[in-house]
Amino acid sequence: MNTSGEARDARHRQRKDEIIAAGRRCFRQHGFHGASMAQLAAEARLSVGQIYRYFTSxxxxxxxxxxxxxxxxxxxxxxxxxxxxxxxxxxxxxxxxxxxxxxxxxxxxxxxxxxxxxxxxxxxxxxxxxxxxxxxxxxxxxxxxxxxxxxxxxxxxxxxxxxxxxxxxxxxxxxxxxxxxxxxxxxxxxxxx
The missing domain is CATH 1.10.357 (Tetracycline Repressor; domain 2)
Structure with a gap:
């Protein structure tokens, strides 16, 4: 049986995976140094604030x-x-x-x-x-x-x-x-x- 905590954890992992995938695409295109958080957010289709909920920087x-x-x-x-x-x-x-x-x-x-x-x-x-x-x-x-x-x-x-x-x-x-x-x-x- 799936508890709400497990479902929340699964959503959290999925969102982190999505951010990482978007980061990979963004960093490959712009480089780590050149890529901004705004570019990464756009690639992930999230706001910068939403990304900071999952990653501090x-x-x-x-x-x-x-x-x-x-x-x-x-x-x-x-x-x-x-x-x-x-x-x-x-x-x-x-x-x-x-x-x-x-x-x-x-x-x-x-x-x-x-x-x-x-x-x-x-x-x-x-x-x-x-x-x-x-x-x-x-x-x-x-x-x-x-x-x-x-x-x-x-x-x-x-x-x-x-x-x-x-x-x-x-x-x-x-x-x-x-x-x-x-x-x-x-x-x-x-x-x-």
Missing amino acids: KNAIIEEMVKRIIDARLVHMEETAAVSLPKMLAWRHALNEDDEALMMEVAAEATRNPIVAAMMIEADNRMFTHACLNVKRDHPQFSDEHIRACVEILAVLTEGTSWRRLTPQKASAERLYSLYQQFNDLLFKTEEK
């Missing part, structure tokens, strides 16, 4: 958006543990093109907004910690220091690939795959003391 909307993107990435990491990272890198696959673009917007905003910079650090910490746990699970013989080094290298490769998607690829995906596979094999061979 534009930064709060960005924070929720980043949290959702990272949540989706963490789920994807668990569901696709067997997927080949070299293949993803070589063919420049993106989990979600829109999320990739929004995270680039977040990175740009982080250069001028310390609140958003803190969000980036938190998001990175969540992803990094999760990735370290996955590597530890798959390679329990590796030291924590070695695992952190491997994850840092993988982060540079995946994040760099996100940026490289903005330009034409300069080498064949097949050749890159071979090199990424060799690099991956080297990275995860038995740790030398």
